[in-house]
Amino acid sequence: MTDRERARQHLSQNPRTSKGERTRQRIIDSATELFSRSGYRAVSLRDIASHAGITHAGVLHHFPNKEATLIHVLSKRDAVDAPLVLDEGISHRELIDNIVKIVERNTGTPGLVALYVNLSAEATDPSHPAHEYFFGRYQILRELLVPAFAELLGGRPHPTPEVAAQQFLALQDGLQVQWLLDPGTVDMRGAVVSFLRTLGIAVPDDPAGPAAPAAPAAPAAPARSTGTDSTGGTDPT
DSSP states (O other), X not given: OOHHHHHHHHHHOOOOOOTTHHHHHHHHHHHHHXXXXXXXXXXXXXXXXXXXXXXXXHHHHXXXXXXXXXXXXXXXXXXXXXXXXXXXTOOHHXXXXXXXXXXXXXXXXXXXXXXXXXXXXXXXXXXXXXXXXXXXXXXHHHHHHHHHHHHHTXXXXXXXXXXXXXXXXXXXXXHHHHHHHOTTTOOHHHHHXXXXXXXXXXXXXXXXXXXXXXXXXXXXXXXXOOTTOTTOTTSOO
């Protein structure tokens, strides 16, 4: 298995369907909304159950703990985004274009943008259940972007492909925070396109080709068991 195949398996595995899929989806939708609004640690399984209109025991029937709901929330987004960045046949030029499309698509999903902003900040704590997920996600993206910039920069000495990849990701992260605070002022796609053009990488004024599909919910991450604690350790119940 190649590195890209392993990355795609890491980011795009779909949660298994079951007899109670509708209930599971309601739970995941409720968890997505609450995590987006309040972060992971401020939300309990009881909060999720109340929002979904089912009992606490009903949530536990589908998810053994709060961490399990988080992993499923994150996997939903990756099921949509993974083919745009991880398919074997994608060229370096297409990879950059597809990421620009994802940035454009994100302006229509503010709840998912908020989810990633909140969770990625919380996950800088190594004890956070999403720490390994976000660590791996950024590592995979850098590994994909460095060779892409190495080709597209055409041998120019500055910035190096490694620095360009870091700048590209940091720009998107910072723009998401500013856009959530003031969406009427911040043009995320425009800023990303401007950055690429300063590097000599041409990007069309309008999104090229069909827009990236809208995601129903949030890149699966390696799950770390939290034992039998149904609320995820010290988080509120």
